[in-house]
Amino acid sequence: MDSMTEPVRQRLILSGKILLVVLASSELARLVFLVAFSPNESKGFLPAAAAMLTGLRFDLSAFAQLFALPLVLLWLLGHFRFIYHMVWLLLLWLHFLWLAVTFGDLVFYAIAHRRSVAEFFALFSSFRDFWAFVTGSIFYIVAGLATSILLLYFLYRKEWKLRLLPLVWKHAIAAGTLLLLGTAIAVRGGLQGRPINVTNAFTSGDYFLGNAALNPVFAAIQHFYRKEDLPHNAKGNSPLAEVRRQFALSQEKFVSDEYPFFRKHESMGKKPLRKNVVIFIMESWSAADLGYFGNHYKATPNFDRIAAAGYSFNNALAYGNRSITALPVIVSSIAMPFGRPYTTSSYAHNRQRGLGTIFREAGYATYFVTGYKAGSQGFSSYMRVAGFENIITKENLGFAAKDEHVWGVYDHLVFMRLHEILLQEKKPFLAVVTSLHPHHPYQLPPDYAEKDFYRGFARAAHFNALRYADYALGRFFALAEKSSYFAETIFVITADHTYGQNGVFHQYHVPLVFYSPNFLPVEKRSELASQLDILPTLLSMLRITTLHAAMGKALWPKPPAEWAVADLDSSMAYFRGRYALITDRERPLALYDWKSDPIFTNNLITARPQIAEDLARQWFSYLNFVSQAIRQNRIARDF
Numbered sequence: 001m002d003s004m005t006e007p008v009r010q011r012l013i014l015s016g017k018i019l020l021v022v023l024a025s026s027e028l029a030r031l032v033f034l035v036a037f038s039p040n041e042s043k044g045f046l047p048a049a050a051a052m053l054t055g056l057r058f059d060l061s062a063f064a065q066l067f068a069l070p071l072v073l074l075w076l077l078g079h080f081r082f083i084y085h086m087v088w089l090l091l092l093w094l095h096f097l098w099l100a101v102t103f104g105d106l107v108f109y110a111i112a113h114r115r116s117v118a119e120f121f122a123l124f125s126s127f128r129d130f131w132a133f134v135t136g137s138i139f140y141i142v143a144g145l146a147t148s149i150l151l152l153y154f155l156y157r158k159e160w161k162l163r164l165l166p167l168v169w170k171h172a173i174a175a176g177t178l179l180l181l182g183t184a185i186a187v188r189g190g191l192q193g194r195p196i197n198v199t200n201a202f203t204s205g206d207y208f209l210g211n212a213a214l215n216p217v218f219a220a221i222q223h224f225y226r227k228e229d230l231p232h233n234a235k236g237n238s239p240l241a242e243v244r245r246q247f248a249l250s251q252e253k254f255v256s257d258e259y260p261f262f263r264k265h266e267s268m269g270k271k272p273l274r275k276n277v278v279i280f281i282m283e284s285w286s287a288a289d290l291g292y293f294g295n296h297y298k299a300t301p302n303f304d305r306i307a308a309a310g311y312s313f314n315n316a317l318a319y320g321n322r323s324i325t326a327l328p329v330i331v332s333s334i335a336m337p338f339g340r341p342y343t344t345s346s347y348a349h350n351r352q353r354g355l356g357t358i359f360r361e362a363g364y365a366t367y368f369v370t371g372y373k374a375g376s377q378g379f380s381s382y383m384r385v386a387g388f389e390n391i392i393t394k395e396n397l398g399f400a401a402k403d404e405h406v407w408g409v410y411d412h413l414v415f416m417r418l419h420e421i422l423l424q425e426k427k428p429f430l431a432v433v434t435s436l437h438p439h440h441p442y443q444l445p446p447d448y449a450e451k452d453f454y455r456g457f458a459r460a461a462h463f464n465a466l467r468y469a470d471y472a473l474g475r476f477f478a479l480a481e482k483s484s485y486f487a488e489t490i491f492v493i494t495a496d497h498t499y500g501q502n503g504v505f506h507q508y509h510v511p512l513v514f515y516s517p518n519f520l521p522v523e524k525r526s527e528l529a530s531q532l533d534i535l536p537t538l539l540s541m542l543r544i545t546t547l548h549a550a551m552g553k554a555l556w557p558k559p560p561a562e563w564a565v566a567d568l569d570s571s572m573a574y575f576r577g578r579y580a581l582i583t584d585r586e587r588p589l590a591l592y593d594w595k596s597d598p599i600f601t602n603n604l605i606t607a608r609p610q611i612a613e614d615l616a617r618q619w620f621s622y623l624n625f626v627s628q629a630i631r632q633n634r635i636a637r638d639f
Contacts, residue, residue, distance in 0.1 A: 348385065
């Protein structure tokens, strides 16, 4: 062996063995999980094998995040004897930590039938709780510790005595560069647009197989770095029954007090209505920019016509201020507070009942259609978690590069393809479609005739893009209204968030229209509404008997209470009646009369302390149960 390459060979063999041991332990734990906890109905060999392969992606990401630094030190400085042994002590500790989390999670799952990741941080938040766990699990801890020490001794006793030869400087530079590049790719989980997160384990739509694929070390690292500490506030001391009256209909029956929101919606003996549903989530459509709400530019004539003929809620609020926040709120009615996107959180693997799951069980075909490329903002993977079967993205829409702008395929083409898909579908269908306009850099189709319709004011480019999105919507409805499916379809038009507005109310005020001329009355409702309300409203409209865990209320035929929530990132706004209470995690900060003061200029918290106190009690009580459901994986359960 050439003396120049021998140091490289030593390190390759050593690193390969470490990687192989770590990956083998995770795959062994995954196999045990599949065999020991598989539901009564067998998933079959191929789905189980797919889960094993999918899991490798998470194993490699977790390995890179934990082991990259000691491996770099081993490669570059391992020929120094003292450093070599110090690095090996760290490597052995990381091995033990990996084994403890990986196999300890199996023990937890056997007891609780839930993954331990998020619950570990919640349940062991105090030393007393942690010590109770240690004393109660002492047999497993002692046995696991002894087994790990023996295993690591027999695996690495030769490597402990190994003497690494120094690398020549050219090999050291090349090795360091390749290690850093490989680490970056592995941590991201590949070369796709966004790094992987826990939702990518659940894209099969099967909750058990998603749990099998997920690496508990990866999930723990995600949870730790994101610091997703969900709040609990002592001011929220209302009993659960009182909180439930805020969002539950009289015909809904709750399954268990351990699951605050999980309930059965009954059709009350009435036959379910097999209406199709199409939900448009329009990008950055502020209510204040739409002609229907009085904007003098009248950039949305098509929407204005539909809204005027629809069942509209004129005081509807977006839950957050980003697209990534809106999707789980709309399709799953899950309220992750204080600016944490649920789709990329460590809780995104929690059991839930999204629109896709509910409608698929009712015999519907389910579609998510977007002009974005697959992986953008985690949309595609999350919609799998929410139960959607058919995911149509930029890659499989079937359009050429000339039909794309900087973010994806142009809206009018996406909406046209949606119409073609729906026209061919033989089953009742649920479809969710997103627009890409208006959005910076406001690039519009070259052949769009009105791309310079507005000029001479600061937001002209925004309004031109808004007018184009409305044009795309109008083209869709021109086709849909002549189709066979139109008469049997409920169309829902809302927005992901607003853009460029002043004042808290206007910053979250979005359209929410249910449009079905042959089914719904023409009515303008003034009650407070929210994106959280879309899922339960559709269940109520269509009289679907099902289990769901909506954190919002049904708006049809009449909401049980008038309230909405807006996530301001570092604070929250709780709208109830004519008042809006602003709070942080600990206390009320301000109180406004949003109806007379939508810009929020006159803080009433000192002038009306009792109202502020009552609203704080209601809000923090609701928030406590939201935190409990998400933190403890008690949003929904098997039935």
